[in-house]
Structures are given as structure tokens and as C-alpha cells.
Amino acid sequence: MPLLNLKDYAGVIHLHSAYSFDGRTPVTEIIRAANQNGVDFLLLTDHSTLKARDDGFEGWHDGTLVIVGEEIAPRFNHYLAFQLQTSVATAGDPPELPPQIYIDRVRTKGGMGFIAHPDHEGTELFHVKHYPWIDWSVTGYTGLGIWDFMTDWQNSLSGYLRAILSYAFPAFFLSGPSPSTLTRWDLLTQERRVVGIGELDNHDTLKRVMGFNLSIFPYARVFRLIRTHILTTGPLSGNSRNDIITLFDALRNGRAYVALDYYRSSTGFSLLMAEEGRYATLGDAFHLHRSAELKASIPYRGRISIIRNGTLFHRATGKDLSVNICEPGVYRVEVSLKIFGYYRPWIFSNPIYVTRLGHRG
Ligand SMILES: [Zn+2]
Ligand SMILES: [Zn+2]
Numbered sequence: 020m021p022l023l024n025l026k027d028y029a030g031v032i033h034l035h036s037a038y039s040f041d042g043r044t045p046v047t048e049i050i051r052a053a054n055q056n057g058v059d060f061l062l063l064t065d066h067s068t069l070k071a072r073d074d075g076f077e078g079w080h081d082g083t084l085v086i087v088g089e090e091i092a093p094r095f096n097h098y099l100a101f102q103l104q105t106s107v108a109t110a111g112d113p114p115e116l117p118p119q120i121y122i123d124r125v126r127t128k129g130g131m132g133f134i135a136h137p138d139h140e141g142t143e144l145f146h147v148k149h150y151p152w153i154d155w156s157v158t159g160y161t162g163l164g165i166w167d168f169m170t171d172w173q174n175s176l177s178g179y180l181r182a183i184l185s186y187a188f189p190a191f192f193l194s195g196p197s198p199s200t201l202t203r204w205d206l207l208t209q210e211r212r213v214v215g216i217g218e219l220d221n222h223d224t225l226k227r228v229m230g231f232n233l234s235i236f237p238y239a240r241v242f243r244l245i246r247t248h249i250l251t252t253g254p255l256s257g258n259s260r261n262d263i264i265t266l267f268d269a270l271r272n273g274r275a276y277v278a279l280d281y282y283r284s285s286t287g288f289s290l291l292m293a294e295e296g297r298y299a300t301l302g303d304a305f306h307l308h309r310s311a312e313l314k315a316s317i318p319y320r321g322r323i324s325i326i327r328n329g330t331l332f333h334r335a336t337g338k339d340l341s342v343n344i345c346e347p348g349v350y351r352v353e354v355s356l357k358i359f360g361y362y363r364p365w366i367f368s369n370p371i372y373v374t375r376l377g378h379r380g
Contacts, residue, residue, distance in 0.1 A: 023300055025250040025274070027286050028266065030060030032247050033090070033099055033135060033164070033218035034238070038065040044223045046076045046085075049238050053083040056242035060249070060266060064090040064099050067108035078259035086263055090135060091121045095153045097135040098160070099218075100125045102267055119157045126159050131271055133216055134163035138197040142173045144182070145226070155203075161270075162214030165204055165367060166196040166277050168245045169220040179229070186233060190244060190281035195364030205329030208349045208370055212302065214270065215369050217245040217277035243281045248288070250274040250301060273302020276368040282358050285366050287318035290352055292344065292371050301369045306376045310345040313371070321354045322362055347375045 035042035141149035278285035294311035
């Protein structure tokens with residue numbers, strides 16, 4: 020986005036290493052896969068521990084900035100927490116701790132948190148339990164996972180043949196964010212800023228399927244799947260401490276979009292609102308005077324949909340789209356890409372929050 024001088028960093032959020040009871044891959048191996056796949060930042064979220072940071076893994080590793088957060092994961096209501104000095108989990112916590120308690124703990128410690136895989140369904144065929152978010156009375160979280168690779172992929176495992184194909188070609192079996200997640204997100208953003216992120220939730224677990232030990236998934240196979248792009252004002256400096264702050268500031272403000280970067284990289288996507296020399300982009304609030312121009316651009320031809328308050332507002336096919344905005348509302352963009360004759364989900368942006376001034380200033 021040259022006009023606002025924004026830099027686009029593509030990374031992955033929500034991963035489990037050998038520091039998780041249900042993970043097995045050493046962090047060094049995950050970092051190697053991230054380096055090889057052009058992952059700019061990696062948000063590690065082992066279960067209730069920041070041990071990877073204590074062991075010195077946080078910081079730049081060649082082209083990848085590793086940042087250590089944690090996942091609080093009782094039976095339901097899993098929560099990703101970042102920017103913490105110490106874990107919010109305590110040994111005496113009951114297994115059914117109400118989520119508002121850990122949301123508040125994260126806030127009290129100055130961190131930010133995201134509701135993880137809110138509509139996870141599991142899969143009966145392969146005996147994977149469901150881990151949805153069920154307590155929606157909560158407040159004070161920064162955002163939520165709008166598109167989780169594991170939720171989406173597991174939903175494709177409806178039969179053995181499909182499962183084999185889906186294991187071999189996961190990208191082709193992803194159908195996009197769960198519609199119920201998007202509906203809920205669209206309602207929430209009409210109340211306040213709720214930042215949408217992408218998740219992988221990969222564990223590299225070994226599953227014995229039909230006599231074979233399959234890894235779900237080797238990290239190198241998932242790092243080009245669902246990515247979160249964070250737009251920063253100016254480039255990162257190479258100083259780990261400062262760069263982590265820069266990335267989190269942008270993320271907290273919703274300067275982010277989620278994309279399936281497997282077919283084509285989405286880097287270069289931009290969304291800009293402009294009126295009378297004033298500009299806004301992803302996550303920003305914008306005061307409408309009379310009418311503004313909303314312009315979406317993508318690096319490859321696709322089907323661009325503008326969603327206003329959860330409803331399709333405008334749709335066109337091409338490399339950019341420009342519409343006049345005369346009404347306040349919460350505007351976000353979805354893009355799908357035609358691959359082998361079918362439109363497949365590609366980009367899901369955070370919204371621009373458009374209000375109208377009471378009277379002209
Ligand atoms: Zn989880
Ligand atoms: Zn997880």
C-alpha cells in the first residue's frame with residue numbers, strides 16, 4: 020500500500036511444538052521449515068507454557084521472527100494469548116475455568132488474546148473431538164480466529180477416499196472460514212473492533228490410519244496454507260524486541276488480513292478508503308463526510324466481494340474494484356481465486372469501520 024507506506028508481512032499463527040503435550044516437533048525444526056517457506060513471522064502457541072522463550076527461541080532466525088505466546092486449552096473455549104511476561108495458567112486452575120477469568124488475566128498482564136478456532140467441529144470418522152468456543156458472554160478479547168486450517172481441513176474428512184485425497188492435497192479441500200464464524204464476527208464488529216486472524220493449529224501428530232503412520236502435518240506442508248498478513252507502517256528493523264512490538268501494535272489495530280497463500284501469494288492485496296485527502300485501511304475507523312471511495316486491489320485476477328455489516332454489498336471480477344461509499348457501516352473484503360475452473364477462498368480482510376460525523380467539521 021504505497022500511499023500509506025505500509026509493509027506486508029506474512030506469517031503463521033497457532034502452532035504446537037514439542038513443548039506441548041500433544042506436539043512432538045522441536046522448535047528448531049519448525050523454524051527451518053518456516054525459513055524455507057518464506058514465513059516472515061511465526062506465533063508459537065504451546066499449551067499453557069512460554070518455555071520456548073525461556074529457552075531462547077524468541078527473536079529473528081534468518082528471515083523468520085519467532086514470537087512465543089501460549090494457548091489456554093480447557094475442554095472448551097481455547098484462547099491464544101500473546102505479549103505476556105509469564106504464563107497466565109496456574110497449577111491450581113480447575114479444568115473448567117470460566118474463559119472470562121483467563122481473558123481478564125491476559126489483559127491485566129498487558130497482553131492480548133484471541134478466541135481460537137471458535138467453530139471447531141472435530142471429525143467423527145477419525146475420532147477427533149470438537150473444541151468450539153461456547154461462552155459468548157465474554158468481553159475484553161482482542162479478536163478471534165476467523166479461518167483455522169485444522170477446523171476447515173477436518174471438516175473435509177467425511178469419508179475414507181476423501182480423507183486420502185484431502186491428506187495428499189489439503190489446499191484443494193479447504194472451503195474457507197466457517198459461515199457461522201463469519202456471521203458472528205460480522206455481528207461483533209458492528210459493536211466494536213474485533214480483529215480477525217488466521218490459524219493453523221498444526222501439531223505434526225502421528226495418526227495411525229489404515230496401517231500407516233501419517234503426520235498431521237509436517238510443518239513444511241502447511242506453511243503456505245492459511246497465513247495472516249500484518250501491515251506495518253514502515254519496514255521491520257531487525258531488532259527483535261522492537262519488531263515484535265511493531266507487529267503486535269499493527270495486529271491489535273486490525274491491520275491484517277488472512278489468506279490461503281498456497282495457489283498464489285496474496286502479498287500486494289490492499290484496501291483503501293479515501294475522502295478529501297483523508298485515508299483509511301484495514302482495521303481503521305473512518306469518519307465519512309459525504310461519500311468516500313473504497314478501493315480494493317489484488318495481485319492476481321479474482322472475484323472481489325465487499326461485505327457491509329455482514330451482507331454482500333458489491334462484487335466484481337478483476338484485479339481491482341472501486342466503489343462509492345455513502346453509508347456508515349463495517350466494510351470488509353473477501354476474494355476468491357479461480358483454480359481449475361472453480362472459485363476457491365483466497366483472501367479475507369479485516370474491516371474498515373466507517374462512521375458518519377454528526378455534523379461537518
Ligand atoms: Zn485449541
Ligand atoms: Zn492449538
